[in-house]
Amino acid sequence: MMTGFEVAVVGGGLMGSSAARHLAEAGVSTVVIAAPEPDNWVAGAGPFASHYDSGRITRIISADPVWAELAVRSIGRYDDIAQRSGIEFHDPRGLAWLGLGIEAAVQNSKGRGGSALMVTPEWLYDNTGIKTPATADMQCAFEAAPAGVINPRNLAKAQLVLAEMAGATVITAAADAVQPTTRADDSSGVGISGAFGSVAASRVLLATGAYAADLAGIDLQVRRQLRTTVRIDLGPAPEMPSLIIEPVEHPHINDLYWNPPVRYPDGRVLFKVGCEIEHAPEADNADEIAAWFAGSGDPVEADALIETTRSLLPDARFDQLEIVPCVITRTTHKHPYIGWVDDRIAVALGGNGSSAKSCDELGRLASTLFSDDGWDDPILDAATFEPQLL
């Protein structure tokens, strides 16, 4: 058994790796138990994650000032993380935002130093090739760099490199159980076990994404939405920004987002589209998540994505398509859950489809739960992130 850690972070995804870095850099003795990505999604039992991809949109612009604040703080630290870890993950290609009544979202960017501006459909088409749908009252905005795209796998890797450089121990394996313990001196602790053996720490942070606090037998109010994305080979990759459009006029999907073409681990350069839908199927447990990742997503959602993308990019060539399953973890208040769920168990999870870009600040906030001063943020209130138990 490895002992003597102040904090064990379970989960080395975007929030866990970020929290581990902030904890270790604050001098807290930290161990991270980070399950590796299954080599084979079809045969693997998991755990699976929301960041198993090569592109995630990054932007400050948001209708929700909390998300805008989280993003501006996180994006401001990207260069430092990349430089010190030696791992690049940020490509600032800009973001096009199409929607109804989007002035407040633009203001949430501008008010924090972001570069979002309202633009005309003609400007958008001339500069990006994106054709604005003729939906009544549809408006367009463009946010230039640092908005664009990040590589979420590389960002998690970079955070873990920095956590290790600051003294954290990283165990690349899944945890099977988390249990409160009482130590020889009567102090309370937590034991975490798995195929790697076991680890003892004073307190634990569960950053386990869609698996919520199940490991500790604690039921959180989360919805694990089983979702579908489409990756497309557009041929010689055109220069284009990330895009979010809401609403789209389609019977099956409410909105659509895309990442510009980015390089995947197999060397291909692919463009990725996804969306929100009204009634997404949900998983109740780890077996249902694994079964979804072993499959090939929802063909109806995929067809809707392809049809809508064709109308937005009339000049693009669609060489090859692949349909990829994924999972999004939603919380009741639409912000991540960051807080205590037990006297020695805290959580940082519930990305709501929006946390990749902002994970560094989410991880920093989670790390403050373990500091002597606790949560002490002048703008972001702890209640905004309070975990909700079933």
Ligand SMILES: Cc1cc2nc3c(=O)[nH]c(=O)nc-3n(C[C@H](O)[C@H](O)[C@H](O)COP(=O)(O)OP(=O)(O)OC[C@H]3O[C@@H](n4cnc5c(N)ncnc54)[C@H](O)[C@@H]3O)c2cc1C
């Ligand atoms: C298709 C899709 C598109 C998205 N697009 C965007 C976007 O454009 N911009 C954006 O900002 N966000 C986006 N998101 C959201 C973002 O990816 C998530 O919010 C983010 O990944 C959540 O981070 P997390 O750390 O909570 O969870 P995850 O990234 O899922 O990480 C959880 C980690 O916990 C590990 N784990 C679980 N159980 C165990 C265990 N028992 N032992 C050890 N480790 C364990 C997993 O292996 C995983 O590494 C998107 C999500 C999806 C699915």
